[in-house]
Amino acid sequence: MFAAIFFLFSVIFATQADNFFDIQLLKAYDHFCDNIATLMNETGITESYARYRDPILLYVSMSVLFSFIAAMLVFPNFRYASMYTNAQQxxxxxxxxxxxxxxxxPLLTLLSFSSPVKKQLVFGPRKLLTENQLDIMRVYLAILTLVVRIAYKAPHLQAHLNLSSAKLKALQRETGYIRNIALQATVTVCIKTSFRFSAITRISAPSYYSILLPYFFPSSLHCCSKLQEGVTLDILGDLSWTGMPPAHIAHSATVVGSLRSIFDATVCRAIWSFSLVFVTFTNVVLSFMGVMYNSYFLPL
Structure with a gap:
């Protein structure tokens, strides 16, 4: 059931993303088909079936892939939302x-991909940024997200490690009759799922990284995707880390030239932009849902 829900939302997002975000997926798909047709003409292969093709297969394949990604991001984002809520106390x-x-x-990163923000920054009256500068700014925002999360890791991890103490205090505030055996069993489970922490207590490496992974997994996946986009577009010669148009680099190998003629800057930019927007959108939505759940339905 959950797989069907994730797939449904992935299909809706894939078909409607071009209307709200600066992705241009359909334009890149048409450009991809034209590149294949041109390559087939150069090699003497009949290519009438590849000139015009409905993008339904593209939507379905990308929806299947990103529905799995969304399913993997549910637990890390809910865990991060729990740590974020408890750390403020x-x-x-x-x-x-x-x-x-x-x-x-991450919400700021998502807004940087939206079409109204691009129109205001790039094509507005003041023209604050160029398109290349806006693209690299999105990559820098992802790096900044990871750096800030590393800088504020201590309050988040401390909030997660204090869950057992908070649960015990909540049980002590409950009214009614509770047997000591049930209380001890509940406390034992809480201690096993959480880890007591103080300034002197030392945590073993497996226990530490079992807590660290859910905290950094969403931003790490998000940042690695953005870094991969930046490196890919930089290699293709259409994106520079300084925001300036890079110089053209010639590639003499025939195979590399054929691949570059199909997966050119337009196609790669659309693919990576879609993946970045989807991962960012999933992180933002699940994090806000986790905060609402921890604030109104599961207070500690």
């Missing part, structure tokens, strides 16, 4: 402001 105002910035940076 025992930190200073300055640290709380940093936690809010950490939580909202």
């Amino acid at each position: 025992s930190v200073s105002r300055l640290t709380k402001f940093g936690l809010h910035i950490t939580f909202l940076l």
